[in-house]
Amino acid sequence: MAAPDIIFAGIGTACGLGYGKASLIDGLLAGRDVFSVLARPGRQAPDGSTSFIGVEMPDPPELPFELVPKRVARTAGFGARVALAVLHEAWGEAGLDDVAPDRIGLVVGGSNLLAREQVLMAQDYAGRLAFVPPRAGHVYLDSEISGLAASIFPIRGFAHTVGAASASGAVAVIQAAAAIRAGTVDACIALGAMQDVSYLDLLGMRALGAMGSARFADQPGRACRPFDRDHDGFLYGECCAALVLRRADQAGPGYGALIGAAQVADGQRGPEPDGDGQRRAISLALQQGGLTAGDIDVVSAHATSTPKGDEVEAASLHALGLEQAWVVATKSVVGHGLSAAGTIELAALLLQMRAGRLHATRNLDHPHEPMLRHVQGLPQPLAVRHGLKLSFGFGGTDTALVIRGAA
Template sequence: MPSPQPDSQPLVVTGIGVASGLGHGKDAFRAGLFEGRGVFAPLARPGRQRDDGSPEFFGVEMPDPPAILPRRVERTAGLSGRAAVAVLDEAWREAGLDRIVPERIGLVVGGSNLMAREQFLSLRDYAERLDFLPPRHGHVFLDTDICGLCASQFPIRGFAHTIGAASASGAAAIVAAVEAVRSGRVDACIALGALQDVSALDLQGFRALGALGAGPVCRPMDTGHGGFLYGEACAALVVTRPEHAGSTVYGRVLGTGFCTDGSRGPEPNSDGQVRAAQDALAAAGLTTADIDYVNGHATGTPSGDDAELETLRRLGLGHARVNATKSIIGHGLSAAGTIEAAAVLIQMREGLLHPTLHLEAPLDEAFRWVRGAAQEHRVRHALKLSFGFGGSNVALVFGTPEEETA
């Protein structure tokens, strides 16, 4: 549902932490995006490939997260948890959250079923000796383990919970964070898109659906698209009111839209996508004519790309620049909406748009695709779209910081 009226004092994003196949931290992310650096390769983590001679699964994997946790804690944390702590540490420091009372800080983790690969490996390793299963498996399989891990390492005492909306989970976490701060429940809320640690079983399921591409690259919005490619990703955004912001403000959250379209499975629905975008625009007090940049969900699946193109046409966004972050870092699933929102805000700050890789024959030449190389563009109002299996549709409208609009 949209906000009843535009907020007279929109919330701001004042800290960002990211991790992807481009590396850890915003510097690596920023450089890789604007270079348009390709990082797709056969997936190499244990438990990500079939061992029967089947075609390899391609995608993007990140370097191991930096060792931030105490060693005794790190031994009990999975890849998703260690990545979450790393991005939260970067966002926390940049936002200066130590200035805020712990009871006034909240955390929303976007994602569900985040430890599938570790469970897959545990079943392989302990199937014949279940009595020796490490005790940590009694709680790490729960998505709330990442909430607890983060809150145990940082003074977060307002609340911490998860939200699941499939591939829109990260964007839904931003919506929840905005609502928590706007309601006065907390002064700052961290939206964290968690790394979805998929296994070969999950990847095979996506392949069976016809959603997963064969590789070696991903081609969103191109006539040669054949499906998405998985990409490890994790990101955290700190949302506050302007008076609680740190020294860096990336942009204002002007409006959000979050609706369901009544679908159960993977079928995209343009009606729901349009409604989410219209809700976000209404909450922002804007029209599509005010949007000059769109960061698409743009997975590279034929049905998904076609439905999203229909949505862009129905909204009348032919005038806006459009790019697809998944063409560079792959599809982060639960984390996609958050790390792509981070990409939007970084591009807004830099006055530069990253290219959409492998876009050689666009499905519709009439749109203003960012192709070939990074392009200079001073974004004023950006629309971020994020959709998920099960009928979840999220739209976010971001604006430049207040001082840049004056």
């Protein structure tokens, strides 16, 4: 018997554009500018030497006490509360209340998710270290988000966390699909958790040369410019997204089907992009979907706005004959969500496919790769049959996901 199609049945999102997928698609199509100097405590060096730019999201909506008891809410950090809000949105839409709890799984994408809160705790408890609260003994582990989620929502199949740097969200989707395909569960949530970076992480990424923006320090809204001649590094953006994957024979067409999902290791330890790995991942995913490059209508690129990353990715698309496909760069609007990037950008792609419109890449004034078919200026109306989502991560992970539209 053929394996059932795996479809996306529910989406929950949070980013600088707000909470909920309506704010995401509306903000993307409007090309809203949500970049500013980061203001959340722990994001700038205490000595005042930094003014990192990026995107921060509003506080999460209060969830009902029946769902999240007050005694739990008071111990949940920012990223954890964001995750619960996002899961709540996706859960309801996907109809998971009608699925047996032991047939539901959860894969959280991302590691070291609460770094900023650890820095703040070290500051808060300096001089009174004997009184560090007991929850500090478990919330620093990567089980925190998955464990909290399964304590609130009836997820009893499995719940765990995978780390693949900026490809974590995409790898979570790949693992969720694999768990359904293997028959382990019937529904599986892929949650790209918020990477709550501290100023130490930001300093490190700046030192790596990966993060901008020296060139647009005084113009935050212009700093993130994927595929533009004047790009000078990625800009961090707080993001979190949940995608509920289900069997099509149990849930209908949803937002579309995942027909190709490839992940390869390219042998890099650090931040270097690897065109060979990227091309292998894309080719494998297309092959799984029974497609060729010419079948892809839109590519949601990894497109970080780093010069090397953008150039290597553009070359990969060119080499595989994907020039006819429209290219969107969602980080130009929401920033780089790191662990959450793959899921929020896939959510954005699914929402664009449903809307029949592609968002423009912001700040793309002078494309360094003019042969790519960029969406510039205004949204592009398009009936998408097949979309391709790319996510790459430090440590040499390249992923490609192929989606067949629901229509």
